[in-house]
Amino acid sequence: MITGSNLEKVLKSGIFACTGELGPPKSAEGHKVEHHAEMLRGYVDAYNLTDNQTAIVRTSSIACGALLVRMGLDPIIQITCRDRNRIAIQSDVLGAVALGIKNILCLQGDHAKFGNEPTAKNVNDIDSMQLIRMLKNMRDEQVFSGGEKLEAPINIFIGAVENPFADPFEYRAYRLAKKVEAGVDFIQTQAIFDMDRFERWMEKVRELGIHKKVPILAGVIPMKSLGAARYMKNNVSGLIVPDELIDRLKAAPDKKEEGIKICVEAIQHLKTVEGVAGVHVMAVAWEEIVPEIVTRAGLYPRPKF
Amino acid sequence: MIVGKRKPLPEIIKAVEPYEKVLVLGCGECVTVCMAGGDKEARETALALSLARKKAGKPAEIESHTVERQCEFEYLESARKKIEAVDVVVSLACGVGVQTMNMHYQDMLTLPGLNTTFMGLPVRQGVWMENCIGCGDCVLGETLGICPIARCSKSMLNGPCGGSQYGKCEISKDVDCGWHLIYERLAKFNRLDVLAAVRPPKDWSTSHSGGPRKMVREDVTL
Structure with a gap:
């Protein structure tokens, strides 16, 4: 065990893992995060807290993570490279660990132009690959990016993302291998709607033996409405939403039920894909549906350690 | 090369509002090649400024001139007479040229008439991209x-x-x-x-x- 976080215990036990996602509010109302976390309690093993997702200012992921620690839950703090340089990131990592946070997910971060501060400076002092390596060095070598020693060891379960729907497609599995080489402990993927492409990516992942080195959690998003599906298809960078799914939703009399069904079917299928160690359910702004999806997908109850 | 884009005319008009004698100073290097701050653009800008001032009922003496290279002191000497004859200079050179002017002619104010956009190349006529x-x-x-x-x-x-x-x-x-x-x-x-x-x-x-x-x-x- 590295940190002994709940997520790590589930993954190391070999049980098919299930993580959820919470979006911090555009306010200082910590109770909103707690409310959403309560909805997911018992249905997921760990809770991603996004870091100003799509470059929109929100309560910090670390602050929200600390709220979850207080609730006895296992947060996964997202850290992007967009807003902070290596000094700030390392400082925040120390702070997160001091607050009892055990899982950190490394991301590059959407460009600031997508958010509510489009004229902000994009920092990008380091990239997501370097962030993984920096955390690994802080943990395994007790050394900061600049070479100085930490005064005492820290423990972090290091996560990263990979997007099978980005290009060049043929490089995407190799890029995942590079993240493993950089020092990652677990992977969460971008949301999967195009299952064929995901399976082609997984084939390559297995060929390279990456699934044996790190657990891969496949990302899913339940579609709440036709509008939401179309928005994701046309406006969210890095996603592919096939027309068949849009058509299926369009034809369904009850869009929400169809959205749930599509998500549940996807999870049930992902459980059979060799090398997929779990799912990451991203139902931001539809948190209340997670228990139903998890239950219908046969992932409830969650293991207790 | 350094690629630039002339500032919008209203911005330049506003900047020179307090002055009676203005010199629009072009540069014969990069900004000439990218058609933003060379002799042609300096003449056009001077003419437009002059018209705007007439229209506003506050006519001003607006001249134009272009030096071979605004980012080196020695090239600025050739324009000394013209520069010292005005109240203010509007430079259509890049930010380096504007600062070279202000360093060399410390008693004269040189204002920027161009936004320095980036270092890049023209990929085709009228299209420039940043490379470095x-x-x-x-x-x-x-x-x-x-x-x-x-x-x-x-x-x-x-x-x-x-x-x-x-x-x-x-x-x-x-x-x-x-x-x-x-x-x-x-x-x-x-x-x-x-x-x-x-x-x-x-x-x-x-x-x-x-x-x-x-x-x-x-x-x-x-």
Whole structure:
């Protein structure tokens, strides 16, 4: 065990893992995060807290993570490279660990132009690959990016993302291998709607033996409405939403039920894909549906350690 | 070259409002080539300013002139008479030219009439693209001639990120993904192995991050 976080215990036990996602509010109302976390309690093993997702200012992921620690839950703090340089990131990592946070997910971060501060400076002092390596060095070598020693060891379960729907497609599995080489402990993927492409990516992942080195959690998003599906298809960078799914939703009399069904079917299928160690359910702004999806997908109850 | 874009006329009109005698000073180098601040543009700008002032009922003496290169002191001397005859100079050179003018003619105010956009090249008539941010530590040798610092929106050294789709950057369908281009270039030269190594964080101290830069070469100083 590295940190002994709940997520790590589930993954190391070999049980098919299930993580959820919470979006911090555009306010200082910590109770909103707690409310959403309560909805997911018992249905997921760990809770991603996004870091100003799509470059929109929100309560910090670390602050929200600390709220979850207080609730006895296992947060996964997202850290992007967009807003902070290596000094700030390392400082925040120390702070997160001091607050009892055990899982950190490394991301590059959407460009600031997508958010509510489009004229902000994009920092990008380091990239997501370097962030993984920096955390690994802080943990395994007790050394900061600049070479100085930490005064005492820290423990972090290091996560990263990979997007099978980005290009060049043929490089995407190799890029995942590079993240493993950089020092990652677990992977969460971008949301999967195009299952064929995901399976082609997984084939390559297995060929390279990456699934044996790190657990891969496949990302899913339940579609709440036709509008939401179309928005994701046309406006969210890095996603592919096939027309068949849009058509299926369009034809369904009850869009929400169809959205749930599509998500549940996807999870049930992902459980059979060799090398997929779990799912990451991203139902931001539809948190209340997670228990139903998890239950219908046969992932409830969650293991207790 | 340095690519620039003339400031909107209303902005220049407003900037010279308090002055009676104005010299619009073009530069014969980069901004001439990118058709933003050469002799032609200096004449046009002077004419437009002059008309605007007449229309506003506050006529002013507005002249234009162009020096061969505004970013070197010696070229500024040739225009001394014209410069000293006015109340203010509007420079259509890049930011370097404007500052060279202000350093050389300390008693004269030189205002910018152009926004310096970037270092780049004309890909075709009327279209310029940024290629270099002058980071002070060139990696083009490793990425086979495509700069990840200037051409990736996130200046990644281990790209492409998850926002790269169909060869385009997430910021716009009009912007190529720099790392996609690098990938294709490496593939062409059978050098995809370059991508396998985790490239360490960049030393930004050679860039503007390290503070205003100055270079001294003892071998050529007098």
